[in-house]
Amino acid sequence: MGYQFKFAPVFANFDQLLAGALVTVELSFGAMILGTIVAIACAIGKTAGPKPLRFIIDCYIELIRNTPFLVQIFFIFFALPTLGIRLSPNVAALTALTVNVGAYATEIVRAGIESINRGQVEAGTALGLGRAQIFRYIIMKPALRTIYPALTSQFIYLMLSSSVVSVISATDLAAAGNNIQSQTFAAFEVYLVITAMYLVLALAFSGLFSMIQRWAFNYPMAR
């Protein structure tokens, strides 16, 4: 084979790739924060809510976990406008990522809440703590420490699967690649560089998460 690799046109457009990578990071962090809020709310609903609410949350989790993200994003971007909800590509992408990661993270947060010994909560009540205080200090704080590794690897997976939002013309890293590819016809080279950039992002996320872990969970274990 006499194929000549053409990396020059890819690096000539590197600023586009960096702009795309920034959108990928923004979408990921946005979905992480919103998804965690969704997850904590749903996990509370699932452990303490009334039966109909628990059923609805169960339906949400099972529906999201057993259908592809690509179909979810098509549904949000193409089907919601027929109901009058019209979202721009990047907002649709953020919505889809939030809805998706929220379902996975709910199960993780619920497992964390259920790992707390009931005696801890009873001890909190005996000490005269309010419901909100018990939830914050006795349930959520140690639960978050337990589930932190599972939650952060879910977040890295979220960042990687966010590349799929390029199909609805969001402006993320993969979409920047599609643009450069259609202008330069150096498809393999473009995607090789982008894949390397995703790998760097994944390593950076994982480094950042373990730094946060050391800083935030730096207090001794209770047991």
Added chain:
Amino acid sequence: MIRPFGPTEFWFIVSAVQWTILLSAVAFAGGAVGGLLIALGRVSQNPILRNLCMGFIRLFQGTPLLMQLFLVFFGLNISGVGINPWLAAGLALTLHASAFLGEIWRGCIEAVPRGQAEASWALGLSYYDRMKSVILPQAAKIAVAPTVGFLVQLIKGTSLASIIGFVELTRAGQIINNATFEPFKVFGLVAVIYFILCWPLSIYARRMENRFAATTRR
């Protein structure tokens, strides 16, 4: 020309599920072979082999499946094979599944108590006999639940093959949506079919996991 969403369109989407199932089966079968090799490499005595296999796993777990599909698709094209969505999707998903199953099965092999391997050493069993008759059967029991869990992830992953032009369930949905402009019905139907494929597997995986947890707790 906008067509109505009728029985023809409905059956076009429903019958496309066969390609989703076939692609999942190919990737799972290929990934099972590759995954076993990767898992054995990860637990081998040879540090070079161990690191190579770890690098392979890190690479595939640290990059998006969509990019893996693109690289194989365009890589095959420039290496002279030409545009071939079937081969590209099958190969990319096989490599992807090999890395994930390799990592899952490594954990299962390492979960088998060390004494089992040491006892087979003491009995003078060869590597092949030790793996085939002692370690792998015990690891397989632990592996059922996470393997079925990954199969669900793989079936959902085949939807990305639609982006490189492989006509399976999701692509069939897009084609019909472009002709009928009924995204609610079309993608609703597509989602329901994926759900019917994946949900029983998810339930089975959860049940196996609970059963396994119940037997090991004693």
